[in-house]
Amino acid sequence: MNDAGLTPRQVWERSVWYGMQGDIDAQLALYAPDCVIEFPFVAEPVPNRFTGRDEIRDMIVRLRAATPAAENQPVQSESTVVVHETADPEVIIPEFTVAMANSGTGEVVKSSYVQVIRVRDGLITSIRDYFSPATVEDVRRALT
Structure with missing residues:
Protein backbone atom coordinates (compact mmCIF):
# COMPACT_ATOMS: atom_id res chain seq x y z
CA MET A 1 0.00 0.00 0.00
CA ASN A 2 1.30 3.42 -0.89
CA ASP A 3 -1.28 6.09 -0.17
CA ALA A 4 0.66 9.20 -1.11
CA GLY A 5 -2.58 11.22 -0.85
CA LEU A 6 -2.93 10.56 2.87
CA THR A 7 -1.67 13.02 5.47
CA PRO A 8 1.01 11.86 7.92
CA ARG A 9 -1.67 11.75 10.61
CA TRP A 17 -5.49 0.70 13.77
CA TYR A 18 -3.83 -2.21 11.94
CA GLY A 19 -1.54 -2.75 14.92
CA MET A 20 -4.51 -2.94 17.28
CA GLN A 21 -6.19 -5.40 14.93
CA PRO A 33 11.12 -0.60 3.03
CA ASP A 34 14.02 1.14 4.80
CA CYS A 35 11.96 2.58 7.67
CA VAL A 36 13.81 3.13 10.94
CA ILE A 37 12.18 2.76 14.36
CA GLU A 38 14.14 4.00 17.34
CA PHE A 39 13.45 3.76 21.07
CA PRO A 40 15.85 6.37 22.52
CA PHE A 41 15.09 5.57 26.18
CA VAL A 42 15.73 1.83 25.87
CA ALA A 43 19.10 0.97 27.38
CA GLU A 44 21.68 -1.51 26.13
CA PRO A 45 21.82 -4.46 25.80
CA ALA A 66 6.09 -10.79 25.49
CA THR A 67 2.76 -9.00 25.94
CA PRO A 68 0.00 -10.47 28.07
CA ALA A 69 -2.73 -12.55 26.48
CA ALA A 70 -4.71 -11.09 23.62
CA GLU A 71 -7.77 -10.62 25.82
CA ASN A 72 -5.99 -7.67 27.46
CA GLN A 73 -7.34 -5.04 25.11
CA PRO A 74 -6.98 -1.26 25.09
CA VAL A 75 -9.81 0.48 26.91
CA GLN A 76 -10.88 3.04 24.34
CA SER A 77 -12.81 5.27 26.74
CA GLU A 78 -9.70 5.81 28.87
CA SER A 79 -7.17 6.18 26.07
CA THR A 80 -6.17 9.67 24.94
CA VAL A 81 -4.50 10.92 21.78
CA VAL A 82 -3.21 14.36 20.81
CA VAL A 83 -1.43 14.73 17.46
CA HIS A 84 0.75 17.81 17.03
CA GLU A 85 1.37 19.11 13.53
CA THR A 86 4.82 20.60 12.92
CA ALA A 87 6.37 23.16 10.60
CA ASP A 88 7.69 20.20 8.58
CA PRO A 89 4.71 18.80 6.61
CA GLU A 90 6.20 15.29 6.77
CA VAL A 91 6.45 15.20 10.58
CA ILE A 92 3.81 14.73 13.27
CA ILE A 93 4.21 14.23 17.00
CA PRO A 94 1.52 12.01 18.53
CA GLU A 95 1.18 11.97 22.31
CA PHE A 96 -0.99 9.20 23.63
CA THR A 97 -1.90 7.23 26.70
CA VAL A 98 -3.21 3.72 26.34
CA ALA A 99 -5.23 2.12 29.11
CA MET A 100 -5.20 -1.67 29.24
CA ALA A 101 -7.51 -3.83 31.31
CA ASN A 102 -6.52 -7.18 32.82
CA SER A 103 -9.37 -9.46 31.80
CA GLY A 104 -8.90 -11.58 34.93
CA THR A 105 -8.75 -8.87 37.59
CA GLY A 106 -10.33 -5.88 35.86
CA GLU A 107 -7.31 -3.78 36.86
CA VAL A 108 -6.68 -0.93 34.44
CA VAL A 109 -3.10 0.26 33.89
CA LYS A 110 -1.93 3.10 31.70
CA SER A 111 1.16 3.72 29.63
CA SER A 112 2.04 7.03 27.95
CA TYR A 113 4.04 7.64 24.77
CA VAL A 114 5.35 10.46 22.61
CA GLN A 115 6.43 9.67 19.06
CA VAL A 116 8.10 11.69 16.33
CA ILE A 117 6.95 10.29 13.00
CA ARG A 118 8.09 11.14 9.48
CA VAL A 119 5.88 10.17 6.53
CA ARG A 120 6.99 10.62 2.92
CA ASP A 121 4.91 9.67 -0.12
CA GLY A 122 2.33 7.91 2.06
CA LEU A 123 4.84 5.69 3.89
CA ILE A 124 6.30 5.98 7.37
CA THR A 125 10.05 6.50 6.99
CA SER A 126 10.95 6.91 10.64
CA ILE A 127 9.53 6.65 14.14
CA ARG A 128 11.24 7.79 17.33
CA ASP A 129 9.20 6.36 20.19
CA TYR A 130 9.76 8.00 23.59
CA PHE A 131 8.39 6.01 26.50
CA SER A 132 9.61 4.79 29.84
CA PRO A 133 10.70 1.14 29.65
CA ALA A 134 10.05 0.92 33.41
CA THR A 135 6.43 1.95 32.87
CA VAL A 136 5.99 -0.64 30.14
CA GLU A 137 7.40 -3.31 32.44
CA ASP A 138 4.95 -2.20 35.16
CA VAL A 139 2.09 -2.54 32.67
CA ARG A 140 3.28 -5.98 31.58
CA ARG A 141 3.48 -7.20 35.19
CA ALA A 142 0.03 -5.82 36.03
CA LEU A 143 -1.58 -7.52 33.04
CA THR A 144 -0.09 -10.97 33.53
Missing part, protein backbone atom coordinates in the same frame (compact mmCIF):
# COMPACT_ATOMS: atom_id res chain seq x y z
CA GLN A 10 -3.91 9.53 8.49
CA VAL A 11 -1.02 7.16 7.74
CA TRP A 12 -0.14 6.98 11.44
CA GLU A 13 -3.78 6.40 12.44
CA ARG A 14 -4.05 3.55 9.93
CA SER A 15 -0.83 2.05 11.25
CA VAL A 16 -2.15 2.18 14.83
CA GLY A 22 -3.07 -7.56 14.93
CA ASP A 23 -2.66 -7.18 11.15
CA ILE A 24 1.13 -6.94 11.01
CA ASP A 25 1.26 -7.24 7.21
CA ALA A 26 -1.11 -4.30 6.69
CA GLN A 27 0.76 -2.28 9.31
CA LEU A 28 4.14 -2.98 7.71
CA ALA A 29 2.78 -2.05 4.28
CA LEU A 30 2.53 1.50 5.62
CA TYR A 31 6.26 1.56 6.40
CA ALA A 32 8.90 2.41 3.82
CA VAL A 46 18.20 -4.30 24.60
CA PRO A 47 18.11 -3.22 20.94
CA ASN A 48 16.81 0.31 20.49
CA ARG A 49 16.96 0.65 16.68
CA PHE A 50 15.27 -1.43 13.99
CA THR A 51 15.83 -0.83 10.28
CA GLY A 52 13.72 -2.22 7.46
CA ARG A 53 10.46 -4.11 7.41
CA ASP A 54 12.02 -7.50 8.30
CA GLU A 55 13.67 -6.20 11.49
CA ILE A 56 10.53 -4.26 12.39
CA ARG A 57 8.35 -7.35 11.84
CA ASP A 58 10.63 -9.41 14.10
CA MET A 59 10.47 -6.71 16.77
CA ILE A 60 6.66 -6.54 16.61
CA VAL A 61 6.35 -10.33 16.81
CA ARG A 62 8.70 -10.44 19.83
CA LEU A 63 6.79 -7.64 21.56
CA ARG A 64 3.48 -9.39 20.99
CA ALA A 65 4.90 -12.64 22.38
